[in-house]
Amino acid sequence: MSQTVLIVDDEQTLRWSLGEALKDSYRILEAEDGPTGLHLIQEENPDLVLLDGRLPGLAGIEVLEQARKGGFKGQVVMMTAYGELETAVKAMKLGAFDFISKPFQLEKMSKTIENALQASKLKTANRQWEAAQSKSDPFHDFIGESPRMHELFEKIRKIGASRASTVLIQGESGSGKELVARAIHRSSGQSTGPVVEINCAAIPETLLESELFGHEKGAFTDAKARKKGLIEAAAGGTLFLDEIGEMGLQLQARLLRVLENRTFRRVGGIEDLEVKARIVAATNKNLLQEVEEVRFRQDLYYRLSVIVLDVPPLRQRPEDVAPLTNFFIDRFNHELGKGVVPVDGDVLDVLKSYSWPGNIRELKNLVERVLLLEDLAQLDLEHLPREIREPDTNPQMGSDGVFRPEPLTAVELRHILRTLEYTNGNKSRAATILGISRQTLREKVKQGDRAKATTAGQDD
Ligand SMILES: Nc1ncnc2c1ncn2[C@@H]1O[C@H](COP(=O)(O)OP(=O)(O)OP(=O)(O)O)[C@@H](O)[C@H]1O
Ligand SMILES: [Mg+2]
Structure with missing residues (x-):
């Protein structure tokens, strides 16, 4: 059966000429305004909609928005007037396959239509495949081919299958801690309950307490009725404390008691209730340092750190850069209806040698941004932002032994600090060893501190 193409445009001549050009290959439907277009989308579920940006009744972008809300999954190509780039970008975000500026050549339009329908076939096949996969595999969409990640997956499996009641996940921002938490949950065969997530940073302390533990009626002014807390809501499943x-x-003190006794009380309550959820906590901070600076309770740290999962930063697993990049290209190809090919060669080398301070989140955002804004078949060096192409403007010292270029001043400063360590902070001795005056030593350290302070400020 031939595929259906719906043309929504108020210009009759345009509908006619497009219809003539396409009618031998597809079944053609036409609408001359927004509401009729939307109605036909809902009634006929066409494979492809050619949608004009400016329409009487309902603008093209609104038609698209409402169609998507109504569950329409077909392809859309926006036809925009010259200069309507904003509409075009918005349309792409709403999952339009492409946009074409008017006036266009029929030949170009035919090619776009062909590509869109081809992509839609792939999309359907992929959706079916994904649906089948995600049910059975706890590591679905969790990419990792490096030895470090294989180790991590293995640990997750073991912890999932075990009765471990508390787990701590550590790792830099964007490294995948949330995915680890979900994978633990999915790996635990007997878990029948949900994953309940709460971000401890996002909620004020007093609220966090009643969110976690729930409260009895009248526990405080606003407590008009008894409310279950998240610990109860996660019964049989996982409570994820991000x-x-x-x-x-x-609150740390209260949490410690909960972890030790496996019981808790609602705010204002006197009954001890059993904790029936596995508690998984995550942090991107160095908790030991937090303990040292008396911001985190030492006893809680020890209680939490019985089972620790460390998620390595991306820069320590360059083997994962290619599979991750291609995973995201694939994903945004489908979401945005593009056909960008996998990366390799120079581009891959550059991506591998970059330090990825924002880890996988940064890589994912990069791929999305490039695919969204550029019309391309292949990711080239020119599409990468400068800080990635020229890593020497963004020096990073890796403890992983991977060479990352940095300015001489930075090397010098580290050497000076090491020497000071060696002399136990004795500046005269350090200056003698380094062959410089005490005055010069002091200045160099001061300059280094200032430079560090400014780069630290820029990082955020
Ligand atoms: N191994 C991976 N495979 C596929 N996607 C990943 C992987 N690791 C991370 N991601 C994706 O990268 C993004 C960031 O991951 P996540 O939210 O788990 O990071 P995080 O460690 O919790 O960061 P933060 O400390 O900032 O909360 C998410 O969109 C996630 O899906
Ligand atoms: Mg997170």
């Missing part, structure tokens, strides 16, 4: 490093000291 950014645990941000939890206040008082």
